Amino acid sequence: MEFMKIQHVSIAGAGNLAWHLALAFRECGITIREVTNRNRIAGKELADRVNARFVDSPSNLDPAADMILIAVSDNAIHEVASSIRNAGNTLLVHTSGSTGIEVLREASSNTGVFYPLQTFRKGTYVAFRNVPVCVEAINRQDEESLLDLGRMLSDTVMRINSEDRKMLHLAAVFASNFPNYMYSIAEEILKTNDLPFSLLGSLIRQTAAGAEGGDVFTRQTGPAIREDKNILETHLQLLKNHPDYQRIYNLISQSIIQHKEKDVKL
């Protein structure tokens, strides 16, 4: 299928994701024409970094770019899209996991989503080739353009509709945000007792690597899956000064036990 090769991109936003995408696009030879951002300092910094022009409002973006990428917080997508004037046929794309494509409907007739499934932090290198990119577009040609753009960056590029993308984002919260918080609780427990968090490094890595093959619940170890009531009781007791961690420990452990019993019944 014939499609437009995306070569000139303008970006609204200068947060972590905007920053990483802008740099990754540049590495693939794509020109960043303009950057706009509510915070001028951050916006100019990114514009300078990628040799782009800074414009002070989305309404001043030149609609002649092949694509305008809206990489702002979910709550701001609609407002930014609405203020892009004369977008007309310009391909307007957002980068959010949990926002449907329809948020862009009023702003352009050609819209899409370009969602990299990874958490991004400024100053941390991301090997983009390993980051799955999920793509959606209202019309087929734009979809091809976004798939092509995705393949320039990553080895894994998939068409995913808005409904599935929301599910994927929800799963990513469980697979990444919540484990990170669990690590943080572990770190706090150790710090309080003057024990080095580095002791847990091998365990954390090994557990993450073990998930690779799927069927993760069969790999569950620990006192909950063994239904070891003495240890569960001891652990709740040790957490007596942290009622919130105590509740988390108890709820997750009970859920593991119930999940096990459900599995056995099937």
Place this chain on the structure above:
Amino acid sequence: MEFMKIQHVSIAGAGNLAWHLALAFRECGITIREVTNRNRIAGKELADRVNARFVDSPSNLDPAADMILIAVSDNAIHEVASSIRNAGNTLLVHTSGSTGIEVLREASSNTGVFYPLQTFRKGTYVAFRNVPVCVEAINRQDEESLLDLGRMLSDTVMRINSEDRKMLHLAAVFASNFPNYMYSIAEEILKTNDLPFSLLGSLIRQTAAGAEGGDVFTRQTGPAIREDKNILETHLQLLKNHPDYQRIYNLISQSIIQHKEKDVKL
């Protein structure tokens, strides 16, 4: 300090940990003399594998070994230790994170703990050199013997008393068992929607690797730390058919938000 070099070991237990330790000891040139286990088939299998004699009860273990290692479930340690007759001065050691050294008190005057901080599954290779080993003993010479034994297996060997070891085990539940359950929930969400779990591999690995440096809470990303109420609401709605996952999602998210506000106040 002069200490006895541990060269001949007998083992009570044939579960995952007993199995991995027995093989690791053998690789270091240590002789496994005898194996005992309640389940005879599993016990004999391990004994055969490491060229040891199988004995049908702990009471028949030859107390002439340098060390008798009790690698059984926490609830059974006391019973197994009590039934080892004539232990007298034999170094009696258990491998439990959450059981104090005092559980062995009545069985021998020389007791210790040898606790490798890792989850073990049969048939899964473990690079023991990366597994921290925590050691405790009632008397100094035995402690030196166990430290020496630990160093034969691992690059990280530490003296840790029973109280700290319990904290370490609790932290390990948060760092490993709970993240694994989070992965398992993510996998279930994706499966239900015919999406491949492999999409999350890079994210899971990257999050685990990111914990390496400590200060993990500063790396927290996602809707909870951004206090993005719309997405939190959307996610709870998507989980409406999984009330237990909904409760976990809500409790962890609220805890992240509270933790953030506490950090800001400090």
